[in-house]
Amino acid sequence: ISLAVDRGWSVTPAVQNLTFTLAPQDSKDQSIPVTVTVPPGASATDAAVFSAHYTEENDMPFAQGATGNRTAQVHIRQIFSTGASFTNGTNSATARQGQDASYNVTVENHGNGDAEYDAKVLNADELRPNDIVVDSTVAALVPQGGNAKVRVNLHATTTAIPGTYQVQVRVYATAAGEEPPAGAFADLTGTLNIKTAAPPPPSG
Numbered sequence: 568i569s570l571a572v573d574r575g576w577s578v579t580p581a582v583q584n585l586t587f588t589l590a591p592q593d594s595k596d597q598s599i600p601v602t603v604t605v606p607p608g609a610s611a612t613d614a615a616v617f618s619a620h621y622t623e624e625n626d627m628p629f630a631q632g633a634t635g636n637r638t639a640q641v642h643i644r645q646i647f648s649t650g651a652s653f654t655n656g657t658n659s660a661t662a663r664q665g666q667d668a669s670y671n672v673t674v675e676n677h678g679n680g681d682a683e684y685d686a687k688v689l690n691a692d693e694l695r696p697n698d699i700v701v702d703s704t705v706a707a708l709v710p711q712g713g714n715a716k717v718r719v720n721l722h723a724t725t726t727a728i729p730g731t732y733q734v735q736v737r738v739y740a741t742a743a744g745e746e747p748p749a750g751a752f753a754d755l756t757g758t759l760n761i762k763t764a765a766p767p768p769p770s771g
Contacts, residue, residue: 569620570618605641614642617639649677661761662762665725668720674717684717686704687736689754694732697761727761731758
């Protein structure tokens, strides 16, 4: 049995010989411990392919045997490391009653693989009684070692209470689950100014 990984990673053993006797119509299960060494800096974005190529041999007068190949995927555990800042340093947004306000966040991915990031407002429940609601979010795929923009869109209803509010924005790696571990998210605080609706144009 020849053992290998398509990325050229170290596999121990690289070759394993198995010798045993089988009675007619008999079968045997035997495990082989194999160690795959993942080199430092390997990306978790794509799975590696582990393959085992086997050749059956026997000592019958007329050689009978088979060859084949079996494969499996090797996934590297993804490690998240996130940096974030308001795009262009703008952490303040203004909207009149009945209008929308947006926050753009630049997310930096310092982890070991590409990751999709989305955003949510941590204090949405505090803003809702003031008739300020989360309208939508725009996620982004952030490449390993790169950055991309994620957006949060808020809506001030026509009855929104004018004033200044804090908006607690969290950007997080969606693959990290509902409760992302440290490193898989970043929290920012923005300011939202709500003003009264513009007066209607004069009639006539």
